[in-house]
Amino acid sequence: MYDFAYHKPTSIADAVKILAADPDAKPVSGGHTLLPALKHRLNQPSALVDLSGIAELRGIKREGDTIIIGAMTRHGEVATSDIIKSAIPALAHMASTIGDTQVRNRGTMGGSLANNDPAADYPAAAMALGAKFQTDRRTLAAEDFFQGMFTTALEPDELLIAIHFPVPKKAGYAKLKNPASRYSMCGVFVADGAAGIRVAVNGAGPGVFRQEAAEAALSANWSPEAVAGVKQDPDGLNSDIHGSAEYRAHLVTVMTKRAVLDAG
Amino acid sequence: MNLSITLTVNGRERMLALPDPRVTLLDLLRDRLDLTGTKKGCDRGHCGACTILVDGRRTNSCLALAISHDGADILTIEGVAHGDTLDPVQAAFIAHDGFQCGYCTPGQIMSAIGLIREGQAGTDPERVREGMSGNLCRCGAYAGITEAVLEAQRALDAAEQEQAA
Numbered sequence: 001m002y003d004f005a006y007h008k009p010t011s012i013a014d015a016v017k018i019l020a021a022d023p024d025a026k027p028v029s030g031g032h033t034l035l036p037a038l039k040h041r042l043n044q045p046s047a048l049v050d051l052s053g054i055a056e057l058r059g060i061k062r063e064g065d066t067i068i069i070g071a072m073t074r075h076g077e078v079a080t081s082d083i084i085k086s087a088i089p090a091l092a093h094m095a096s097t098i099g100d101t102q103v104r105n106r107g108t109m110g111g112s113l114a115n116n117d118p119a120a121d122y123p124a125a126a127m128a129l130g131a132k133f134q135t136d137r138r139t140l141a142a143e144d145f146f147q148g149m150f151t152t153a154l155e156p157d158e159l160l161i162a163i164h165f166p167v168p169k170k171a172g173y174a175k176l177k178n179p180a181s182r183y184s185m186c187g188v189f190v191a192d193g194a195a196g197i198r199v200a201v202n203g204a205g206p207g208v209f210r211q212e213a214a215e216a217a218l219s220a221n222w223s224p225e226a227v228a229g230v231k232q233d234p235d236g237l238n239s240d241i242h243g244s245a246e247y248r249a250h251l252v253t254v255m256t257k258r259a260v261l262d263a264g
Numbered sequence: 265m266n267l268s269i270t271l272t273v274n275g276r277e278r279m280l281a282l283p284d285p286r287v288t289l290l291d292l293l294r295d296r297l298d299l300t301g302t303k304k305g306c307d308r309g310h311c312g313a314c315t316i317l318v319d320g321r322r323t324n325s326c327l328a329l330a331i332s333h334d335g336a337d338i339l340t341i342e343g344v345a346h347g348d349t350l351d352p353v354q355a356a357f358i359a360h361d362g363f364q365c366g367y368c369t370p371g372q373i374m375s376a377i378g379l380i381r382e383g384q385a386g387t388d389p390e391r392v393r394e395g396m397s398g399n400l401c402r403c404g405a406y407a408g409i410t411e412a413v414l415e416a417q418r419a420l421d422a423a424e425q426e427q428a429a
Contacts, residue, residue: 036309100399
């Protein structure tokens with residue numbers, strides 16, 4: 001690691017102030033992506049702004065038909081939350097499949113979403129459920145937040161505060177995970193909720209995307225059989241040692257069927 | 265910048281001045297406190313050899329900055345036995361040959377203790393394997409590890425029932 005200065009603010013305002021004053025400073029939440037990157041010397045921030053001291057970034061609550069999850073809420077807390085398990089069980093289930101227990105005890109929902117790794121789980125849930133992203137200065141729709149591989153609409157000094165998930169009528173998630181890393185090779189989140197019927201795919205492409213043919217098929221007939229004939233175009237999908245673009249395209253159909261089964 | 269922290273390590277409070285903010289809990293334990301039971305495997309959060317309990321939760325100490333953990337309660341492999349009496353999980357690992365070279369073993373045992381405390385283990389071997397999936401064993405002692413965790417769980421359940429009776 002290159003050397004860096006360290007700050008541990010206790011309020012969102014103070015964190016934003018530090019980030020605004022130093023364009024090379026970076027916020028850190030669970031650190032399970034950033035610290036390995038620092039150890040590889042792939043990144044050289046002048047300062048780390050540790051968000052773990054900001055109580056207002058944590059917690060899970062229900063307000064009417066919306067579940068509000070603080071950005072610093074850890075995957076393990078999402079997986080075991082009674083509020084989430086009863087309102088959006090597919091989201092709790094998704095969180096329980098991220099990495100392993102050690103990872104889930106540190107990694108945070110906000111950190112994962114702000115990093116926008118193509119193989120991360122949460123972006124598909126946020127996109128399919130029509131989540132809203134509350135930052136220190138504005139609220140963004142999922143479609144506007146995600147901007148491709150490792151890229152979001154967040155400004156360098158902008159902090160994600162909380163994610164608002166409308167409670168769906170039903171939702172389901174299925175993924176094929178890489179057996180070693182447990183990252184998603186292809187994951188599909190299906191939801192029938194406030195944003196209509198949506199199918200969002202992670203792991204297969206350079207970023208999360210909606211599978212509109214599957215959405216149309218499910219709108220006509222909500223069943224695994226209805227999406228069995230959906231063909232995903234492999235053009236532009238990820239191709240690597242773990243699987244070709246054609247294989248991932250095939251997985252999109254298979255995982256969509258399984259996600260519909262999961263949703264019931 | 266104030267780089268002093270206070271940690272409770274295996275029940276003992278330690279005040280520590282850090283040379284700079286880059287020090288991980290793993291390096292602090294091994295290099296400063298001479299607690300070398302916690303092992304450095306990949307140093308990237310993949311292998312689980314560095315697993316310790318931080319405020320009761322299983323944590324990869326290689327990916328935890330010490331400076332971020334002021335006030336934390338740390339349990340390492342050195343703190344689990346009671347004098348000469350092994351923790352039931354340690355005893356079960358020996359009874360079931362839950363290791364070969366032993367390098368991953370401290371992390372495996374800390375992870376197993378965490379798993380049992382979380383109440384996630386139960387009696388289903390598949391759940392134990394899933395719950396222990398953050399800890400790799402390159403010797404491949406997984407069968408023994410799973411048996412050891414199941415036996416430790418049974419031993420602790422029996423002790424609890426005895427206490428309740």
